[in-house]
Amino acid sequence: MTAAKPRARPxxxxxxxxxxxxxxxxxxxxxxxGLFARHGFYGVTTRQVATEAGVDTALIHYxxxxxxxxxxxxxxxxxxxxxxxxxxSMDLYVQTHAGTMTVEGVIEAFIDPLLRISQDGGPGWKxxxxxxxxxxxxxxxGGETMTRFFDPVVHRLVETLKIVRPDAAYRDLYWCYxxxxxxxxxxLSETGRIDSLSEGECHSSDLExxxxxxxxxxxxxxxxxxxxQART
Amino acid sequence: MTAAKPRARPxxxxxxxxxxxxxxxxxxxxxxxGLFARHGFYGVTTRQVATEAGVDTALIHYxxxxxxxxxxxxxxxxxxxxxxxxxxSMDLYVQTHAGTMTVEGVIEAFIDPLLRISQDGGPGWKxxxxxxxxxxxxxxxGGETMTRFFDPVVHRLVETLKIVRPDAAYRDLYWCYxxxxxxxxxxLSETGRIDSLSEGECHSSDLExxxxxxxxxxxxxxxxxxxxQART
DNA sequence: CCACCATTTCATCACCTGGTGAAAAAAGAC
DNA sequence: GTCTTTTTTCACCAGGTGATGAAATGGTGG
Numbered sequence: 001m002t003a004a005k006p007r008a009r010p011x012x013x014x015x016x017x018x019x020x021x022x023x024x025x026x027x028x029x030x031x032x033x034g035l036f037a038r039h040g041f042y043g044v045t046t047r048q049v050a051t052e053a054g055v056d057t058a059l060i061h062y063x064x065x066x067x068x069x070x071x072x073x074x075x076x077x078x079x080x081x082x083x084x085x086x087x088x089s090m091d092l093y094v095q096t097h098a099g100t101m102t103v104e105g106v107i108e109a110f111i112d113p114l115l116r117i118s119q120d121g122g123p124g125w126k127x128x129x130x131x132x133x134x135x136x137x138x139x140x141x142g143g144e145t146m147t148r149f150f151d152p153v154v155h156r157l158v159e160t161l162k163i164v165r166p167d168a169a170y171r172d173l174y175w176c177y178x179x180x181x182x183x184x185x186x187x188l189s190e191t192g193r194i195d196s197l198s199e200g201e202c203h204s205s206d207l208e209x210x211x212x213x214x215x216x217x218x219x220x221x222x223x224x225x226x227x228x229q230a231r232t
Numbered sequence: 233m234t235a236a237k238p239r240a241r242p243x244x245x246x247x248x249x250x251x252x253x254x255x256x257x258x259x260x261x262x263x264x265x266g267l268f269a270r271h272g273f274y275g276v277t278t279r280q281v282a283t284e285a286g287v288d289t290a291l292i293h294y295x296x297x298x299x300x301x302x303x304x305x306x307x308x309x310x311x312x313x314x315x316x317x318x319x320x321s322m323d324l325y326v327q328t329h330a331g332t333m334t335v336e337g338v339i340e341a342f343i344d345p346l347l348r349i350s351q352d353g354g355p356g357w358k359x360x361x362x363x364x365x366x367x368x369x370x371x372x373x374g375g376e377t378m379t380r381f382f383d384p385v386v387h388r389l390v391e392t393l394k395i396v397r398p399d400a401a402y403r404d405l406y407w408c409y410x411x412x413x414x415x416x417x418x419x420l421s422e423t424g425r426i427d428s429l430s431e432g433e434c435h436s437s438d439l440e441x442x443x444x445x446x447x448x449x450x451x452x453x454x455x456x457x458x459x460x461q462a463r464t
Numbered sequence: 465c466c467a468c469c470a471t472t473t474c475a476t477c478a479c480c481t482g483g484t485g486a487a488a489a490a491a492g493a494c
Numbered sequence: 495g496t497c498t499t500t501t502t503t504c505a506c507c508a509g510g511t512g513a514t515g516a517a518a519t520g521g522t523g524g
Contacts, residue, residue, distance in 0.1 A: 024471090040370075042274035046512060056473055061513060137365055137421050138272070147428055154429060174430040175445050182418030183411035189369050196379055197386060198406040213407050216460055217453035224452035225445045256501090278482060288503055293483060 025063050028053045030124055033074045037127035040134060041071055072145070075135070078128050079149045085113040086153045094160065101164050104219035110157045111184055111214065115207050118188055129188040136185055161222070168226040176225050180218045187214060257295050260285045262356055265306045269359035272366060273303055304377070307367070310360050311381045317345040318385045326392065333396050336451035342389045343416055343446065347439050350420055361420040368417055393454070400458040408457050412450045419446060 031053035035044040046067055050057040064070040093109035094101070118125050135146060158173045190204040202209065263285035267276040278299055282289040296302040325341035326333070350357050368378060390405045422436040434441065 040272050040274060042272060045510080047510085057512085058474080058514080059472060062471075067512065133369055136425070137369070137418055137423055146425065151429060170430065171433050171441075172445065174426055174434045175441060176449060177429075178418060178426050178434075178436075179415035179446060179449050182414035182416070184414070185418075186369055186410060186414030191369055193368070193378065194406055194410050197383060197409075198402065201403050202406045202410075204410075209403075209407060213404065213457045213461070214411060216456050217408060217411050220452040220456035221449035224448050228448055229445070277480080279480085289482085290484080290504080291502065294501075299482065 024053075024055065024059070028055060028060055028063065028070075029074055029077055032070055033124055033131065034127045036071060036074060037130040037134070041068075046070075074128075075131065075145060078125070082114070082117070083149060083153060085117060086110065087156070089113045090153070090156055090160065101160070102219075103161060103164055103222050104215055106157065106160050106164060107180070107218050107222070108215045110153075111180075111218075112211070114184070114188060115211055119207050126190065129185075130190075133185040133189045136181070165223075165226055169229060172225050172229045173222075176218075176222045179221060183214060183218065256285075256287065256291070260287060260292055260295065260302075261306055261309055264302055265356055265363065266359045268303060268306060269362040269366070273300075278302075306360075307363065307377060310357070314346070314349070315381060315385060317349060318342065319388070321345045322385070322388055322392065333392070334451075335393060335396055335454050336447055338389065338392050338396060339412070339450050339454070340447045342385075343412075343450075344443070346416070346420060347443055351439050358422065361417075362422075365417040365421045368413070397455075397458055401461060404457050404461045405454075408450075408454045411453060415446060415450065 028049065032044070032049045035048055035052060046057055046060055049070070050060055053060075060070060064073050089109045089112065090106075093105060097105060114129070118129055154177060158170065158177060161173055162168060162170070187204075187207070187210045192204050194202045194204050260281065264276070264281045267280055267284060278289055278292055281302070282292055285292075292302060296305050321341045321344065322338075325337060329337060346361070350361055386409060390402070390409060393405055394400060394402070419436075419439070419442045424436050426434045426436050
């Protein structure tokens, strides 16, 4: 539980937030992010979040309203950044490889920003990816949220692949995207399961190892499915 | 919520269970399974389970003890069956393809039983797979349970693949297994996300479409990763 | 120096949570 | 028919839940 030192001054209630350069709102979001990622929405109480953030329960409601709105705020905070990074990565790839695009290149441009952010973006991002993975495969939970935020970049991926392989059927591309997303989300979740499974050969935190394999793995899958279905 | 008709007789308390051929215990497990799959462990209350099963709350504790034990009972009920089916499928494949095993064949023998059971095993199995997927990517939740039950068959997969491709490094095989598992679990969860994403081109409930693509997709990924790392 | 206002805290509410103990009812043994 | 055992129901508890209204605090503008 590792409660943070109570940020409250000994004196009393007051208004110290401007003094501290660090915004209390962000502190609450950080605490909530970590807890939601570990235990899910229903597995966390507002009091736990408050304790972890070193803050009174009422303050959470003051800033965010209901518990569900707090969750949404956690989700939205990084969603925009994520989308922008992926869009930029795709842009860059398309521009620099005008006539030489490959399936593997496109897939790398699609996935790599996430790996990079997870590695370099600070510890909050690790929790965030666990959260996204959770929302992603919870049917009828974040379905709408997921759609609103991540559909555009997925369509972008599919359309770009369609340029590289004009003979591919959309049906196949969407199915392959689903396979890809499952692998990617599990890798970003860093569940630690592969560590025990492989008896120390692999570590789920080793995203460099993921990078060295996942792009090629997915690309080969795409190529094969496209080729095989085209024959039918 | 769709509460089941109260299974309680109008008269009173009594002991009717033997009269009904259907065991009350199974009814409770069914209800719990569906609810846990949809909302997760913390998202479901014992009262909800009781209502859904048409049963008093205390009866749940009488049969299963604490809430967590109920969850474990739900998980265990089908785990054994699952393991046996997969083991048998692998056995059959190895025996009937002694000298002609392929990566794709092994993978099919590993995944296909799950798809088959999901299609033919009745509605409870669909919920169950959602549950397993949930447990699978919740770090430090069902880690131990997952290991106890599913490690053996995974090791079996890896060892069999090692026979087919003796030059493959274990490291690569485990990583590829992780990618495979992510795709497989998402497919079995039938989240419906691909339906809206593809605007009706694909349906996540269409496991036949999964079968037509997933084996080839994963096999190609394995082959490519093995070949590429071997060169290094 | 004072009135204002965003911020923070406290005290509390109505409700729900998992869980229990004892009584009631039915089934089976004799 | 009675006695025992198993199953089911009822009533209830101690503690936790999300949420709120009002008071306290102190910086800011006048």
